[in-house]
Amino acid sequence: MCLGIPGQIIEITDTDRYMGLADVSGVRREVSLLPVTEGPLDDMVGKWVLIHVGFAMAVIDEDEAQKTLEALRGLGEAQETLEQMAEGDKALEEVR
Amino acid sequence: MRYVEEFRDPKAAKSVLAAIAQVADEIGATRDKPVHIMEICGGHTHAIFRYGLDKLVHDGIEFIHGPGCPVCVLPRSRVDECIELAELPEVIFTTFGDAMRVPGTKKSLMQAKADGADIRMVYSPLDALELARRNPDREVVFFGLGFETTTPSTAFSIQQAAREGLTNFSVFCNHITVPPPIKALLDDPHMVLDGFVGPGHVSMVIGVHPYDFIAQDYGKPLVVSGFEPLDLLQSVLMVLEQIRDGRAEIENQYARVVPEHGNPASLAAISEVYEPRPTFEWRGLGEIDESGLRIRDAYAAFDAEAKFGIGYGAAKGRAVVEEPEGAACGLVMTGRCKPTDCPKFGTGCTPEMPLGALMVSSEGACAAYYQYGGARATEAAE
Numbered sequence: 001m002c003l004g005i006p007g008q009i010i011e012i013t014d015t016d017r018y019m020g021l022a023d024v025s026g027v028r029r030e031v032s033l034l035p036v037t038e039g040p041l042d043d044m045v046g047k048w049v050l051i052h053v054g055f056a057m058a059v060i061d062e063d064e065a066q067k068t069l070e071a072l073r074g075l076g077e078a079q080e081t082l083e084q085m086a087e088g089d090k091a092l093e094e095v096r
Numbered sequence: 097m098r099y100v101e102e103f104r105d106p107k108a109a110k111s112v113l114a115a116i117a118q119v120a121d122e123i124g125a126t127r128d129k130p131v132h133i134m135e136i137c138g139g140h141t142h143a144i145f146r147y148g149l150d151k152l153v154h155d156g157i158e159f160i161h162g163p164g165c166p167v168c169v170l171p172r173s174r175v176d177e178c179i180e181l182a183e184l185p186e187v188i189f190t191t192f193g194d195a196m197r198v199p200g201t202k203k204s205l206m207q208a209k210a211d212g213a214d215i216r217m218v219y220s221p222l223d224a225l226e227l228a229r230r231n232p233d234r235e236v237v238f239f240g241l242g243f244e245t246t247t248p249s250t251a252f253s254i255q256q257a258a259r260e261g262l263t264n265f266s267v268f269c270n271h272i273t274v275p276p277p278i279k280a281l282l283d284d285p286h287m288v289l290d291g292f293v294g295p296g297h298v299s300m301v302i303g304v305h306p307y308d309f310i311a312q313d314y315g316k317p318l319v320v321s322g323f324e325p326l327d328l329l330q331s332v333l334m335v336l337e338q339i340r341d342g343r344a345e346i347e348n349q350y351a352r353v354v355p356e357h358g359n360p361a362s363l364a365a366i367s368e369v370y371e372p373r374p375t376f377e378w379r380g381l382g383e384i385d386e387s388g389l390r391i392r393d394a395y396a397a398f399d400a401e402a403k404f405g406i407g408y409g410a411a412k413g414r415a416v417v418e419e420p421e422g423a424a425c426g427l428v429m430t431g432r433c434k435p436t437d438c439p440k441f442g443t444g445c446t447p448e449m450p451l452g453a454l455m456v457s458s459e460g461a462c463a464a465y466y467q468y469g470g471a472r473a474t475e476a477a478e
Contacts, residue, residue: 003139003323004245004297017256032222034252035361050300050353053192053249054220057362058300058353070104071324075139075146076458081219084193088219091190092226096214 004052005072005081006065007031009044020044022051025069025078029085031056100152103325112329117154119336125156132158132288133335134281134431136274137295138165138459139323145464147325153332160431163277164295165459166242167194168429168452169378172420174270175200177406181237181268182213184404188231190224191239193217198453199420221253221267228257228265237400240267245297247271247389248362251369254391254398268400268407269391271370274298275306276387277378281430282314291335292318293328296350301366303358304346311344322350369395373409379419379453380429420445425452428461435462442466 007022007029018034018041032055033044048065049056060068072078103109125131135141141161144150150159163169175198182189182205189205196206196217209215218224224238240250250267257265274295281287294307299320310318317338321331331349338345348354369392376388390409391399401407419425423445424438435441435454445451447463454460458467 004300029219030222032249032252034365035248035359037361050297052245052297054222055249055252057245057248057297057359060353064352067104067324071143075142075323080458084217084219087193087217088223091216091218091223092230094216096188 003072003075003077004050004057005078006048006060006068007051007056008048008065009033009046009056011045012041015041020056022049022056024051024085025082027082027085029054103147105326109326109329112326112333113152116157116329116333116336119333119340120154120156123336123340125154127155130156130158131290131336131339132160133291133293133332134160134162134289135293135328136162136164136278137293137298137323138168138457138461139297140293140295140321140328141165141461141464142458143323143325143328145468148468149325149328153329157332157336160289161428161461162292162431163281163378163381163429164243164274164298165454165457165461166246166272167198167457168454168460169272169277169380170195170198170241170270170453171377171379172199172201173377174408175204176202177408178205178239178268179203179208179213180406181400181404182208182215184235186235187214188227188234188236189213189215189239190218190221190227190236191215192219192241194457195239195241197450197456199450199456221250225253225257225262225265228262229260232264234264235403236265237404238265238267240269240271243272243274243295243298244301244366245295247366247370248301248359251362251365254369254395255365257398258395263397266398266400266403267391269370269389270408271389272376272378273372273387273389274302275309276384277381278307278310280381280384280387282310282316284430286432287430289316290339291316293331293335294318294320294346296320296322296327296354299348299350299354299358301359301362303356304348304354305357307346311346315344317344317347319347319349320354322353368392377408380426420451423451425454428454435465436469438462
């Protein structure tokens, strides 16, 4: 659970909360940009980040992103993280 | 050398392995008198086994598996408390999936969910915040679990809940920190540790300096490492070179992700929301000073411990729970024995029916031995 997953920021969704939409291996997920935003929030669009439990924790270059994804796939962690994201979406819809 | 071919760059791996072998020979490391290197992080343990690094390196190097798997160091009484919270009728209990199958004294969160408790696996504490917004008539509790890598996520979420004035969101804080248990292991006269490979993603948050005491006070090298197999091999080489040269330094192999001083925004959020507990309980290690975090009084409204009176720091006190009978979880946890030395390994304790958390998580040493050990035995027979 301590390994982050790389994703690319494709748009800013909420400037007040510092949220952006990330593309993570083809899956779109809203993430917090609070840990990595230094200048204007819009500058984050297009950047690759290492995402850990919904927070962008480090800006990385694209080459590093690809290598990290490959390592995560090797460990079975990439698929696991994507499943956890889907599980999170499901938890929101569950009604009791 | 079957595994080397699986590396992205087998040639680079072979050259680092050769360099490791040379330095190991130079310092006189042998199978009978090995150099003991602890990989602290459970993610590293998993990678070492996945790629068979312990078999690929010079046989004078022995990996000691450290306590860096958050669910593995969780005492069973904390799981019991999670279930107690989850069974409150007003509560929606949210948790990372990793914690679901960890056994408590009676059952796991998975079993409690099957028994009717409203327990939901989420990917992020942000999901728990959203649940609180959508369910104003319910109490949403998030199980705050993990080391410094994860701690910022709950700190930011609590700050966000405060900004929004949410009154039905709280965190059951069981966050822990990496340096104190390392100090405890170094103070243990039974432990023989010659150097460390440090968790990269923890240092992404805290930087490299919280480890300075390991070099300065204990004279041991530590290299902060990425988790690709080649990263790990390079880090092992850097540790060995320090030993050969008589140096003890904190070095950063993972500088492409880890800044020297960590992530400032995350560190600020952590210190605003959390403070160290005087002491905290670890499975296998017992009580360790200032090794766990609690929510500061200023944010008590978001502290499940204060809100529900349940947990390590709650007023009503806590039960001390023994290890599962016959299992050696504590000894394995602290690297004193190998998983296969435990009488329950693979018989009374398997990933399907785990007795202890080390068999549950992919980052746990027992699960790693179990998952990859079988394949190795077959290979040896071939």
